Amino acid sequence: MQADHKKIERYLKTARGQIDGILKMIEEDKYCIDIVNQVLASEALLSKAAKQILLGHIQGCIVESFESDDKEYQAEKMAELSKVLDRIAK
Template identity: 55%
Template sequence: MKADHKKVTRLLKTARGQIDGILGMIEEDRYCIDISNQLMATEAILHKVNREIIKAHLSGCVREAFAQEDEGLKNEKIEEIMAVFDKLER
Protein backbone atom coordinates (compact mmCIF):
# COMPACT_ATOMS: atom_id res chain seq x y z
CA MET A 1 0.00 0.00 0.00
CA LYS A 2 1.38 3.37 -1.00
CA ALA A 3 -0.92 5.52 1.16
CA ASP A 4 0.42 7.30 4.24
CA HIS A 5 0.35 4.48 6.80
CA LYS A 6 0.29 6.79 9.82
CA LYS A 7 -2.61 8.85 8.48
CA VAL A 8 -4.66 5.83 7.40
CA THR A 9 -3.99 4.02 10.70
CA ARG A 10 -4.95 7.08 12.75
CA LEU A 11 -8.19 7.53 10.84
CA LEU A 12 -9.10 3.85 11.11
CA LYS A 13 -8.40 3.84 14.85
CA THR A 14 -10.65 6.88 15.18
CA ALA A 15 -13.41 5.07 13.27
CA ARG A 16 -12.92 2.00 15.45
CA GLY A 17 -13.28 4.18 18.55
CA GLN A 18 -16.45 5.68 17.16
CA ILE A 19 -17.87 2.24 16.43
CA ASP A 20 -17.11 1.17 20.00
CA GLY A 21 -18.90 4.31 21.14
CA ILE A 22 -21.89 3.53 18.94
CA LEU A 23 -22.09 0.03 20.37
CA GLY A 24 -22.14 1.59 23.83
CA MET A 25 -24.90 3.97 22.76
CA ILE A 26 -26.97 1.03 21.53
CA GLU A 27 -26.42 -0.87 24.78
CA GLU A 28 -27.50 2.25 26.70
CA ASP A 29 -30.59 2.55 24.48
CA ARG A 30 -29.66 6.09 23.46
CA TYR A 31 -31.71 8.30 21.18
CA CYS A 32 -31.91 6.96 17.61
CA ILE A 33 -30.91 10.21 15.91
CA ASP A 34 -27.82 10.52 18.12
CA ILE A 35 -26.79 7.01 17.07
CA SER A 36 -27.49 7.82 13.42
CA ASN A 37 -25.35 10.96 13.63
CA GLN A 38 -22.44 8.96 15.02
CA LEU A 39 -22.85 6.36 12.30
CA MET A 40 -22.69 9.07 9.63
CA ALA A 41 -19.58 10.55 11.25
CA THR A 42 -17.93 7.13 11.17
CA GLU A 43 -18.92 6.63 7.54
CA ALA A 44 -17.34 9.99 6.70
CA ILE A 45 -14.05 8.87 8.23
CA LEU A 46 -14.15 5.60 6.31
CA HIS A 47 -14.85 7.48 3.07
CA LYS A 48 -11.85 9.71 3.81
CA VAL A 49 -9.63 6.67 4.35
CA ASN A 50 -10.84 5.10 1.13
CA ARG A 51 -10.15 8.34 -0.75
CA GLU A 52 -6.59 8.41 0.61
CA ILE A 53 -5.99 4.82 -0.46
CA ILE A 54 -7.46 5.33 -3.94
CA LYS A 55 -5.47 8.55 -4.39
CA ALA A 56 -2.26 6.74 -3.41
CA HIS A 57 -3.12 3.89 -5.77
CA LEU A 58 -3.64 6.27 -8.68
CA SER A 59 -0.53 8.33 -8.02
CA GLY A 60 1.62 5.26 -7.32
CA CYS A 61 0.52 1.91 -8.71
CA VAL A 62 -1.45 3.23 -11.69
CA ARG A 63 1.19 5.80 -12.63
CA GLU A 64 3.88 3.09 -12.51
CA ALA A 65 1.77 0.78 -14.67
CA PHE A 66 1.29 3.49 -17.28
CA ALA A 67 5.02 4.13 -17.40
CA GLN A 68 5.46 0.54 -18.61
CA GLU A 69 5.05 -0.74 -22.16
CA ASP A 70 2.71 -3.55 -21.06
CA GLU A 71 -0.75 -2.72 -22.44
CA GLY A 72 -2.27 -5.62 -20.48
CA LEU A 73 -1.06 -4.11 -17.22
CA LYS A 74 -2.48 -0.71 -18.17
CA ASN A 75 -5.84 -2.28 -19.01
CA GLU A 76 -5.79 -4.18 -15.73
CA LYS A 77 -5.33 -0.95 -13.76
CA ILE A 78 -8.14 0.73 -15.70
CA GLU A 79 -10.45 -2.19 -14.93
CA GLU A 80 -9.52 -2.04 -11.22
CA ILE A 81 -10.44 1.64 -11.05
CA MET A 82 -13.66 1.09 -12.98
CA ALA A 83 -14.64 -1.66 -10.53
CA VAL A 84 -14.07 0.78 -7.65
CA PHE A 85 -16.26 3.39 -9.41
CA ASP A 86 -18.98 0.77 -9.87
CA LYS A 87 -18.94 -0.03 -6.16
CA LEU A 88 -18.99 3.66 -5.22
CA GLU A 89 -22.12 4.19 -7.31
CA ARG A 90 -24.11 1.69 -5.26
Protein backbone atom coordinates in the same frame (compact mmCIF):
# COMPACT_ATOMS: atom_id res chain seq x y z
CA MET B 1 0.82 1.15 -0.82
CA GLN B 2 1.80 4.71 -1.73
CA ALA B 3 -0.80 6.38 0.50
CA ASP B 4 -0.05 8.29 3.71
CA HIS B 5 -0.09 5.43 6.22
CA LYS B 6 -0.22 7.68 9.29
CA LYS B 7 -3.23 9.62 8.02
CA ILE B 8 -5.10 6.44 7.07
CA GLU B 9 -4.30 4.78 10.39
CA ARG B 10 -5.60 7.86 12.22
CA TYR B 11 -8.87 7.80 10.26
CA LEU B 12 -9.37 4.07 10.82
CA LYS B 13 -8.47 4.11 14.51
CA THR B 14 -10.82 7.03 15.09
CA ALA B 15 -13.59 5.22 13.20
CA ARG B 16 -12.95 2.08 15.27
CA GLY B 17 -13.30 4.13 18.45
CA GLN B 18 -16.52 5.65 17.18
CA ILE B 19 -17.90 2.22 16.28
CA ASP B 20 -17.07 0.94 19.76
CA GLY B 21 -18.89 3.99 21.12
CA ILE B 22 -21.88 3.30 18.88
CA LEU B 23 -22.11 -0.27 20.17
CA LYS B 24 -22.06 1.06 23.72
CA MET B 25 -24.76 3.61 22.84
CA ILE B 26 -26.93 0.80 21.48
CA GLU B 27 -26.37 -1.32 24.59
CA GLU B 28 -27.34 1.68 26.73
CA ASP B 29 -30.41 2.37 24.57
CA LYS B 30 -29.32 5.92 23.74
CA TYR B 31 -31.33 8.30 21.57
CA CYS B 32 -31.68 7.05 17.98
CA ILE B 33 -30.63 10.29 16.29
CA ASP B 34 -27.47 10.46 18.39
CA ILE B 35 -26.60 6.92 17.27
CA VAL B 36 -27.30 7.73 13.61
CA ASN B 37 -25.09 10.82 13.83
CA GLN B 38 -22.23 8.70 15.16
CA VAL B 39 -22.75 6.12 12.40
CA LEU B 40 -22.61 8.89 9.80
CA ALA B 41 -19.44 10.29 11.35
CA SER B 42 -17.84 6.82 11.21
CA GLU B 43 -18.87 6.42 7.58
CA ALA B 44 -17.27 9.78 6.77
CA LEU B 45 -13.97 8.68 8.31
CA LEU B 46 -14.04 5.37 6.43
CA SER B 47 -14.73 7.27 3.23
CA LYS B 48 -11.76 9.58 3.87
CA ALA B 49 -9.54 6.54 4.44
CA ALA B 50 -10.77 4.91 1.22
CA LYS B 51 -10.11 8.08 -0.76
CA GLN B 52 -6.57 8.34 0.59
CA ILE B 53 -5.89 4.70 -0.27
CA LEU B 54 -7.35 5.16 -3.74
CA LEU B 55 -5.24 8.27 -4.31
CA GLY B 56 -2.16 6.29 -3.31
CA HIS B 57 -3.17 3.55 -5.73
CA ILE B 58 -3.49 6.04 -8.57
CA GLN B 59 -0.17 7.72 -7.74
CA GLY B 60 1.57 4.36 -7.35
CA CYS B 61 0.08 1.36 -9.10
CA ILE B 62 -1.67 3.18 -11.95
CA VAL B 63 1.33 5.36 -12.76
CA GLU B 64 3.61 2.32 -12.50
CA SER B 65 1.45 0.38 -14.94
CA PHE B 66 1.70 3.13 -17.55
CA GLU B 67 5.44 3.44 -17.07
CA SER B 68 5.79 -0.30 -17.76
CA ASP B 69 4.42 -0.15 -21.35
CA ASP B 70 2.65 -3.45 -20.60
CA LYS B 71 -0.76 -2.92 -22.21
CA GLU B 72 -2.32 -5.92 -20.44
CA TYR B 73 -1.10 -4.70 -17.04
CA GLN B 74 -2.39 -1.20 -17.81
CA ALA B 75 -5.80 -2.56 -18.81
CA GLU B 76 -5.96 -4.66 -15.64
CA LYS B 77 -5.19 -1.67 -13.39
CA MET B 78 -7.66 0.55 -15.22
CA ALA B 79 -10.38 -2.13 -14.93
CA GLU B 80 -9.75 -2.34 -11.17
CA LEU B 81 -9.96 1.42 -10.87
CA SER B 82 -13.15 1.53 -12.94
CA LYS B 83 -14.83 -1.07 -10.69
CA VAL B 84 -13.93 0.88 -7.55
CA LEU B 85 -15.12 4.17 -9.04
CA ASP B 86 -18.41 2.51 -10.01
CA ARG B 87 -18.87 1.39 -6.39
CA ILE B 88 -18.06 4.87 -5.09
CA ALA B 89 -20.53 6.48 -7.51
CA LYS B 90 -23.44 4.39 -6.21
